[in-house]
Amino acid sequence: MTALDGLLVADFSRVLAGPLVSMTLADFGAEVIKVEPPGGDETRSWSPPVDAQGRATFFLAANRNKRSVELNLKDPDDLELARELVRRADVLVENFRPGTMDRLGLGYDRISESNPGLVYCSISGFGSKGGAGLPGYDPLVQAMSGMMSVTGPPDGDPSKVGVALVDVIAGLNATIGILIALQERAKSGQGQKVESNLLSSALAALENQAAAWLNTGELPVRLGNVHPSIEPFTTFDAADGPLMICVGNDHQFRSLCEVLGEPELAGDPRYVDNFDRVENRVELEAELNKLFSFNTVEHWVKVLHEARVPAGPVNTIDNGFAVAEALGLDPIDEIDGVRTPASPIGLSRTPAETRLPPPAENAHSEEIRAWLASPRE
Numbered sequence: 001m002t003a004l005d006g007l008l009v010a011d012f013s014r015v016l017a018g019p020l021v022s023m024t025l026a027d028f029g030a031e032v033i034k035v036e037p038p039g040g041d042e043t044r045s046w047s048p049p050v051d052a053q054g055r056a057t058f059f060l061a062a063n064r065n066k067r068s069v070e071l072n073l074k075d076p077d078d079l080e081l082a083r084e085l086v087r088r089a090d091v092l093v094e095n096f097r098p099g100t101m102d103r104l105g106l107g108y109d110r111i112s113e114s115n116p117g118l119v120y121c122s123i124s125g126f127g128s129k130g131g132a133g134l135p136g137y138d139p140l141v142q143a144m145s146g147m148m149s150v151t152g153p154p155d156g157d158p159s160k161v162g163v164a165l166v167d168v169i170a171g172l173n174a175t176i177g178i179l180i181a182l183q184e185r186a187k188s189g190q191g192q193k194v195e196s197n198l199l200s201s202a203l204a205a206l207e208n209q210a211a212a213w214l215n216t217g218e219l220p221v222r223l224g225n226v227h228p229s230i231e232p233f234t235t236f237d238a239a240d241g242p243l244m245i246c247v248g249n250d251h252q253f254r255s256l257c258e259v260l261g262e263p264e265l266a267g268d269p270r271y272v273d274n275f276d277r278v279e280n281r282v283e284l285e286a287e288l289n290k291l292f293s294f295n296t297v298e299h300w301v302k303v304l305h306e307a308r309v310p311a312g313p314v315n316t317i318d319n320g321f322a323v324a325e326a327l328g329l330d331p332i333d334e335i336d337g338v339r340t341p342a343s344p345i346g347l348s349r350t351p352a353e354t355r356l357p358p359p360a361e362n363a364h365s366e367e368i369r370a371w372l373a374s375p376r377e
Contacts, residue, residue, distance in 0.1 A: 001029075001350060002028050002029025002350050002351075002352075002353055003028045003029055003347060003350040004025055004028045004029040004030040005029040005030075006029075006031075007025065007029070007030040007031065007090045007091065007182075008030070008031050008033070008088060008089045008090050008091070009022050009025050009026070009030050009031065009032040009033070009089065009090065009091045009092075009093065010033055010035065010085045010086050010088075010089040010091070010092045010093070011032050011033065011034045011035060011066065011092075011093050012035050012082075012092065012093065012094040012095075012096070012101070012106075013093045013094055013095040013123065014036070014041040014042060014043065014095070015041070015042065015043055015095070015167070016043070016058075016061075016062055016138075016164055016167040016168070016171070017095060017123050017167040017168070017170045017171040017174065017196075017198070018093050018094065018095040018123050018171065018174075019034075019041070019062035019063055019171075020062045020167070020168060020171035020172075020175075021093050021121065021123070021171050021174045021175045021178065022034070022066065022093050023062050023063060023064060023065060023066070024171075024175050024343070024345070025091065025175070025178070026064070026065035026066055027064075027065055027343045027345075027352040027353065027354070028343075028345075028347075028350065028352055028353075029350070029353065030090075030091070031067075032065065032066040032067070033066070033067050033068075033069060033085060033364075033368060034063065034066040034067065034068045034069070034359065035069060035070075035071050035082060035085070036068055036069070036070045036071075036361070036362070037070065037071075037072065037073070038070055038072050039070075039361075040068075040070065040361040040362070041059060041063075043056060043058045043059040043062075044056055044059045044361060046058040046059070051337075051338070052337075053337075055358075059358060060338050060340060060358045061340055061341075063358035063359065064333070064335065064338070064340060064354055064356060064357060064358050065354060065355055065356050066356065066358070066359055067356070067359060067363070067364035067367075067368060068359035068360070068361065068362060068363045068364055068365075069362060069364055069365045069368040069369065070361070070362040070365060073104055073106075079104060079105070081369060081372045081373070082104075082106060083105065083106060083111075084372045085372055086106060086111050086115065086118070087111070087114050087115050088115075088372075088376065089115070089118060090117070090118065090119065090182075091118070091119045091120075091121065091178055091182070092111070092118060092119070092120045092121065093121045093123070093174070093178075094106075094121070094122055094123070095122070095123040095124065097124070097132070097133070097135075098122070098124050098127075098128040098132035098133075099128075099132060101122075108120040108122075108193045112191065112193075115191070116189075116190055116191060117185060117189060117190065117191045118191040119178055119181040119182055119185065119191045119192065119194060120191065120192070120193045120194065121174050121177065121178050121193075121194040121195075121196070122193065122194070122195050122196075123170055123171070123174050123195075123196050123197065123198075124136055124195075124196075124197045124198070125137070125140070125141060125197060125198045125199065126141075126197055126198070126199050127195070127197040127199065127200065128195065128197075131197075131199065136197070136198050136199075138160075138164035138165070138166045138167045138198065139160050139164075141166045141198040141199055141202050142160045142161065142165075142166055142202065143158075143160070144199065145166070145199055145202035145203055145206070146202075146203075146206065146209075147160075147161070147166070147202050147205070147206065148160055149219075149220075149221075149222065150206075150209050150220050150221065150222055150223075151222065152222050152224070153222065153224040154221065154222050154223055154224055156222075158222065165205075166198050166201055166202045166205070167198065169201045169202070169204075169205050170196050170197065170198045170201040171196075173196045173201050173204075174194060174196035177194035177195075177196060178194055180194075181194050208228070208229065209228070212228070225244075226281065226285075229278065230246075230247070230248060230274060230278070231247075231274060231277035231278045231281045231284060231285075232245050232247050232253070232256070232277065232281075232284060232285065232288060233245070233246050233247060233248070234285065235314060236285070236288055236289050236292040237289055237292060237293060238292050238293065238295060238296055238297045238299075238300055239293055239294065239295055239296050239297075240296045240297055241297050241313070241314065242297075242313075242314040243292060243297050243300055243301070243311060243312075243313065243314070244311065244312050244313070244314055245288075245304075245309070245310070245311050246310040246311070247309065247310070248310070249274070250266075250272075250273055250274065252308070252309050252310070253266055253271070253274075253277070254266040255307045255308065255309050256304070256307070256309045258307070259303050259304055259307045259309065260288070260291045260292075261291070262287075262291060265284075265287065270283065270284070271284055297313045298313075301313060330342055333354050335354045335356070335357045336357040337357075338357045338358060
């Protein structure tokens with residue numbers, strides 16, 4: 001038995017944030033019906049890359065454990081089937097532009113009259129108020145939120161993160177909101193509307209950088225791999241490549257200096273505590289880089305781990321998965337030849353299960369349409 005057995009999710013979302021929400025619920029047992037427009041979720045055609053069967057890997061990433069039906073919401077008959085699905089659902093997930101579902105007669109206010117227990121989740125780029133008309137794409141939000149202003153080398157251009165991180169964070173926030181609303185429904189019997197937007201998610205994810213500005217008025221700047229408040233907490237150049245060092249306290253710094261054969265560095269007045277090290281980071285990093293250059297990444301990782309100093313190589317993605325495999329984390333999910341990152345959520349009694357591969361376009365149309373057209377039990 002999985003944790004969300006018996007939960008029916010009507011998934012009207014596409015691209016990434018919404019599909020991640022419904023896939024997370026599906027991994028733990030919810031029945032997810034993915035409603036796609038004619039032609040399917042647009043990420044089905046976002047390629048390259050494609051797998052050996054020609055399927056866009058972007059779509060595969062966020063759509064396992066779902067059944068798919070294409071409904072043309074401009075067609076009265078299909079729209080009525082969509083309404084019937086929503087009337088039967090426990091959860092609805094959608095990420096249309098705000099107002100679209102209302103115009104279709106699928107908005108929360110109308111639907112909650114016939115399904116008061118529905119947990120209705122809307123995901124948007126900039127919220128349902130002043131930003132309702134703005135298109136919500138991840139890189140745009142990274143730019144407008146200030147995230148890009150603190151990402152990248154100090155002497156280079158602002159950079160986006162290498163994945164659609166804001167979409168992922170907004171999806172996680174939406175999932176948390178849904179689960180909170182379901183917990184509350186168990187007490188009250190009433191559903192409610194859950195909203196998540198990319199801009200608010202990005203601002204909240206700025207965490208310490210946002211708090212720095214909010215409480216001091218000073219704008220954080222791009223520091224590359226350097227941490228604004230901790231030192232040494234960045235990459236250094238070993239003889240054969242970059243090495244990440246995360247020294248979080250004075251004890252670890254003393255251990256680092258001993259491993260490097262320069263214990264006196266820890267007693268240097270410029271580096272005695274973290275505040276001093278941050279103030280004098282340019283000089284400290286120059287000295288450490290010189291010492292790291294005399295040996296390889298593999299050597300330094302080994303001896304630093306033995307000294308309990310956090311350190312690691314800057315891996316490519318394949319090596320990142322290899323590390324997780326070696327640590328027994330089982331990071332890859334595979335079903336019917338489709339490989340995706342496994343659910344990172346571990347539950348001891350009701351763990352995630354993969355029952356279905358990402359669906360082919362309109363794969364379950366006949367059975368879903370017949371079910372929706374039949375009388376409710």
